[in-house]
Amino acid sequence: MNIGAAAKQAELPTKTIRYYEEIGLIRPAARGANGYRDYSNEDLHILRFVQRARGLGFGVRDCRELLSLYRDRNRASADVKALAEQRIAAVERKIEELQSLRETLCHLVERCTGDDRPECPILSDLAAESQ
Amino acid sequence: MNIGAAAKQAELPTKTIRYYEEIGLIRPAARGANGYRDYSNEDLHILRFVQRARGLGFGVRDCRELLSLYRDRNRASADVKALAEQRIAAVERKIEELQSLRETLCHLVERCTGDDRPECPILSDLAAESQ
DNA sequence: CTTGACCTTCCGGCGACTGGAAGCCTCATA
């Protein structure tokens, strides 16, 4: 299976697949007589695996870990769970950060009349001497 | 005032200040006889302004807009408000995305026993044929 | 006069791709 077809199956751009190969996230694909990459069903599993892991917000480094656990028949599921829990914690931190940002922005927006006059508490606050 | 002192006042790394100058976000600082950048109080306001806008999640492009509004005495506060509201919308979209991510991850984690056995629904789901 | 903390510029790298150029390969159609 050529890279284009594999890309469709895995819902990944061909560019991204080649990139993953380049950085060693996935193993180099087999090559046909014409030099084209040739993907097996096993390869497709791996590609989909990575696509989904990335979709869940795991970084490429995490994906390496996950893939090596995936391939390790002697893995402990606890290790996988730990990675996922770290991910959850990071997501939760990010959510809180964004919620606090949202709060601040909303307060600023509420105080701005939003008309054709130049006075604007948003700009004033940004430019203020302190805080 | 040298760049180091300005950096402390504005709570920005010196590298970042030079970078902002390089990309034309802020105007080139005046130079002393020794070639050192020299920052005025007005410059400090601008630096703090940018620091806070970035802290609120505005991109550099938005900061350009905000700075040009800040300098424009004929601005309409509506324009500033619109920028802030766009930012809020973007933040809210991101929050929802992350919350949905969190949900998915939590479901996966709940189903994983997290012991020393290799069976793991997280890995199974990532590798699954579809969905 | 030396030391160490500044300052200057320039270059390269980060993460995770994405776009584009230049050049093969393949396949369907005229």
Added chain:
DNA sequence: TATGAGGCTTCCAGTCGCCGGAAGGTCAAG
């Protein structure tokens, strides 16, 4: 058999918002 479209290959550059480091000039204190 020629042609054209599309797919494949590699490599280089750019994205965003910086950060680290090297090589060298400047300055204030001891």
